[in-house]
Amino acid sequence: MNSRLKFLLLNLFLLCSLSAMAQEKINIGEKQAISSAILNEKREIWIHLPKTYNDSSISPAKYPVIYLLDGEINFEYYTGMSDFLARPPYADMPECIVVGIKNTERTRDLTPTKSQKKSPVNPNVILFGDSGESENFVRFIQEELKPFISKNYRTQDYSILVGHSFGGLFAVNVLLTHPEYFNAYVANDPSLWWDNKVLISKTKSYLEKNKTFPAHKFLYVSQANNEEQNKNWNSEMTQAIEEFKGIVEKNGSLNYKHHFFESEVHGTVSYPGNYDALKFIFKGFRTDIKKLSKNPQLLEEEYKRFSEKAGSNFTPSETYLNVVLKFMKSNDFKESEDYFINLKNSLYPKIK
Amino acid sequence: MNSRLKFLLLNLFLLCSLSAMAQEKINIGEKQAISSAILNEKREIWIHLPKTYNDSSISPAKYPVIYLLDGEINFEYYTGMSDFLARPPYADMPECIVVGIKNTERTRDLTPTKSQKKSPVNPNVILFGDSGESENFVRFIQEELKPFISKNYRTQDYSILVGHSFGGLFAVNVLLTHPEYFNAYVANDPSLWWDNKVLISKTKSYLEKNKTFPAHKFLYVSQANNEEQNKNWNSEMTQAIEEFKGIVEKNGSLNYKHHFFESEVHGTVSYPGNYDALKFIFKGFRTDIKKLSKNPQLLEEEYKRFSEKAGSNFTPSETYLNVVLKFMKSNDFKESEDYFINLKNSLYPKIK
Numbered sequence A, B: 001m002n003s004r005l006k007f008l009l010l011n012l013f014l015l016c017s018l019s020a021m022a023q024e025k026i027n028i029g030e031k032q033a034i035s036s037a038i039l040n041e042k043r044e045i046w047i048h049l050p051k052t053y054n055d056s057s058i059s060p061a062k063y064p065v066i067y068l069l070d071g072e073i074n075f076e077y078y079t080g081m082s083d084f085l086a087r088p089p090y091a092d093m094p095e096c097i098v099v100g101i102k103n104t105e106r107t108r109d110l111t112p113t114k115s116q117k118k119s120p121v122n123p124n125v126i127l128f129g130d131s132g133e134s135e136n137f138v139r140f141i142q143e144e145l146k147p148f149i150s151k152n153y154r155t156q157d158y159s160i161l162v163g164h165s166f167g168g169l170f171a172v173n174v175l176l177t178h179p180e181y182f183n184a185y186v187a188n189d190p191s192l193w194w195d196n197k198v199l200i201s202k203t204k205s206y207l208e209k210n211k212t213f214p215a216h217k218f219l220y221v222s223q224a225n226n227e228e229q230n231k232n233w234n235s236e237m238t239q240a241i242e243e244f245k246g247i248v249e250k251n252g253s254l255n256y257k258h259h260f261f262e263s264e265v266h267g268t269v270s271y272p273g274n275y276d277a278l279k280f281i282f283k284g285f286r287t288d289i290k291k292l293s294k295n296p297q298l299l300e301e302e303y304k305r306f307s308e309k310a311g312s313n314f315t316p317s318e319t320y321l322n323v324v325l326k327f328m329k330s331n332d333f334k335e336s337e338d339y340f341i342n343l344k345n346s347l348y349p350k351i352k
Helices: A003-022 A071-085 A106-110 A134-152 A166-177 A194-210 A233-251 A270-281 A289-294 A298-310 A318-330 A334-347 B003-022 B071-085 B106-110 B134-152 B166-177 B194-210 B233-251 B270-281 B289-294 B298-310 B318-330 B334-347
Strands: A025-036 A041-048 A063-068 A097-101 A155-164 A184-188 A218-224 A255-261 B025-036 B041-048 B063-068 B097-101 B155-164 B184-188 B218-224 B255-261
Touching (some): A025 A071, A025 A134, A041 A134, A071 A270, A071 B270, A097 A134, A106 A134, A106 A166, A218 A233, A218 A270, A270 B071, A289 A318, A289 A334, B025 B071, B097 B134, B106 B134, B166 B184, B166 B218, B218 B233, B289 B298, B318 B334
Parallel strands (some): A063 A155, A184 A218, A218 A255, B063 B155, B155 B184
Antiparallel strands (some): A041 A097
């Protein structure tokens, strides 16, 4: 063997060792880049697949998709949270794909109108000069990002949009302008004060014209206890969120939850808000495995009820049915076990 | 070039491409194996380093360590949560290293005494045969795992033990038998019913002998709303947790918080419990950056107060000081900026 060959082999060996070590890393997703013609720029997105996505022991399943704004800040806790909440047998929600969108020009993308504001700390500084292009950004999500995700991953036709602050403003605006784009919207401490409360006016106009929100849509709004609310623009923020709440609750046609977090400020409220939001959106999804031992058909009844409420068809996952079957078997509930074997075979027929 | 060489080069090229793709994965930690002489087995641990751990723009810092039981279930959301909670300028807690411990024989490791129980579902089944070796397991953590972590990572001498169910039982038992091992203990819906409530007796004996708990120790206990509590062993669980609460609160010497979660069951309570626990343990850690503009020395006062309460010395991190400096500079608070430049230079002197 010549020395050049030896050198190459040594390199090969080192690379293999490195790649073996890399397997010991704990991965929660991957970064991908999309060239957006609408935004005329490359966008980085972070994609998390749920635990069972590549489980070859079950039939390939389809998953709802959560679109998460400010991806670089929220992706890591959000994906851990949604996976934990989807764990059988205590699953509060279905397993979901999470798509985090990283910012480039945040204010430009998330605000609905062009507006400016003098800095509350120093009036010589003009804030938010580059703003008002949220319609482009939502077109990017709807016409470029969603098709990319659906093409490359197994998706169920159910999606949620999650945002905080300007991202919450954006989520509310999408609900008002394109309610059909998502099934549920999450707005954490949304900046509804934006541009003289332009979204409050828009909400009023929307309801004057349409009378009600479309059926089966969900909106969750969290509100922080901004200590500084009496000092600067947070006062406007609080007032606008409360005005919006009044209008939506009075109308009464939207599946709406508002929650005020006493011990959170603007920068911390997303975390408990996102948890509470998923509990709200998927309320009725969790089934009690113990009750199924006596009353196995309850499972399909509850999924039917939940699907009607959510406006999309949800079925028990094969993973969940496997947990149910294990429970019935180990506790000798023979009739229920047979029932769920049949249900599993009908929902997930194995090709022979 | 001969064909063998070409083949090798092709392989090299492919490996390099794979390794470039691997960089696009989102990693939150790595798995390591420790050979334990005490347990006579190899143990897998999952290690998460905080965001700034490898930031070469700041001086190498030391970090508190959180030891997380049932690592394989809790690691992913817990690390996302602790990082999010530690984000400046809203940091509710310091950045921490998280060490998840994966189970092998869970019941053996986490229970303090040998005990058995007839299955509440089928009395012919005897549960928990292999139990009662928690003293070995805590020795593994204290004498093998902690030195391994301190040797390989930059650790501050401050640690937290976090457990759920049997893991909560374990945490309470360590507090009673080796209170000096950790600064704070988290017990989510702990199985204090274990072995005829052996830990209730132990708590009583401990307080008869010592009168009070050691200073600066923290214990957080969450309690789930177990719907089935009147049907099987969860009734004992509820009663035991409440009895323990009564004893500890009456004694009054422990930094103790108990929280009942109305809408959580045994399998879901860890998630909000762990969040609430960190907020409790690190209460007083968060500082208000706006107040610092007028009163810069407030920062050291608050850190001093918190350090005294926690029984360990905490100082503002360099990352936090950089955020404070940026805020002072951009808002033209010149005096405060100078103050924090001096503080940063004294805490983190740059070698010239």
